[in-house]
Amino acid sequence: MRCPYCASENTQVKDSRPTEENAAIRRRRVCPDCGGRFTTFERVQLRDLIVVKRSGRKVPFDRDKLLASVNIAIRKRPIEPERVERMISGIVRQLESSGETEIPSQVIGESVMEALRGLDPVAYVRFASVYRDFREASDFAEVLGEIARDPSAERTTAMPRAGGDDWSSALPLPKKG
Numbered sequence: 001m002r003c004p005y006c007a008s009e010n011t012q013v014k015d016s017r018p019t020e021e022n023a024a025i026r027r028r029r030v031c032p033d034c035g036g037r038f039t040t041f042e043r044v045q046l047r048d049l050i051v052v053k054r055s056g057r058k059v060p061f062d063r064d065k066l067l068a069s070v071n072i073a074i075r076k077r078p079i080e081p082e083r084v085e086r087m088i089s090g091i092v093r094q095l096e097s098s099g100e101t102e103i104p105s106q107v108i109g110e111s112v113m114e115a116l117r118g119l120d121p122v123a124y125v126r127f128a129s130v131y132r133d134f135r136e137a138s139d140f141a142e143v144l145g146e147i148a149r150d151p152s153a154e155r156t157t158a159m160p161r162a163g164g165d166d167w168s169s170a171l172p173l174p175k176k177g
């Protein structure tokens, strides 16, 4: 497995253990060239899913791409990586068990929004703002309203201080005209 920091091909497994109730193997790896440490997960892939984009273009489903987009939404939020992995696995299992091989990208987007909503309200708003491509300030207010109505979100709906980069980066600027 190539080192994500220095691209060395020379990394070593330091520790392997089952996780996600034996649905995955988690490996801690270390790169002897740069000292970088990282984690990989090995899991069963039940079927090859195809994502159908809005344009109609079809691309193979890529779990890593999905994880990367979620990681952008949860950047700097206090969420353990293993919770994110479980969330992604849950979404993939749901897609795999739908019986469909071709999945519209909006179905995946909606699944991610649903899952993020329970995980972290700030990450949810960030993802939703990009995913839904808000055009009106009212779209944003609507999502905030959805969070406010969800009692399970109350515990974690602590607004970062004004001017903090966490919250301001989640705010899409209303477009004029």
Ligand SMILES: [Zn+2]
Residues within 6 Å of the ligand: 003, 004, 005, 006, 007, 008, 031, 032, 033, 034, 035, 036
């Ligand atoms: Zn390295």
